[in-house]
Amino acid sequence: MIFAEPELRAAFTAEANAAHQPASQVLRELMRDFIKRQREVREYDEFLQHKVEAGRASMREEQGRSNEEVEAEFALRRTRATN
Template sequence: MKLEPELRTEFMAAADAAHRPASQVVRELMRDFIEQQRQAREYDEFLREKVERARVSMRAGAGISHAEVEADSSARRAELLRRADEGGL
């Protein structure tokens, strides 16, 4: 692994200040990076599957339109505001 000299110097100093061997810190960073990448891949796959299920549902006519969602949200918002006004909030 090639590192810029300044980065290596700062890293070694930080590891030393934490009273930890630099190799241990590098191993932890590598494990964390690998875990983050695994989680990102899993989330991407989850999202792809969710989107595909939604597309299938929409093609089957089981979905609702954007206009219907907006109308429902507006009605809910109006009801919440009405309740807040009645409650003196």
């Protein structure tokens, strides 16, 4: 059971009643939403970490390109796109 301050619990219960929903149902929905958001954040963090590691490995293997090379390539692309 989740315990909250009496004022918070009373306000929550009042709002759930005003929405014609049992407080327990609202709480379950909040918990599900929280779990979903946390999983999405964790999955994105794992995805991002994988991308960073892949980039670092590419640089270690000298397969990467310098910032100057990338900037030059995209400057050329912008020029071609506007002509």
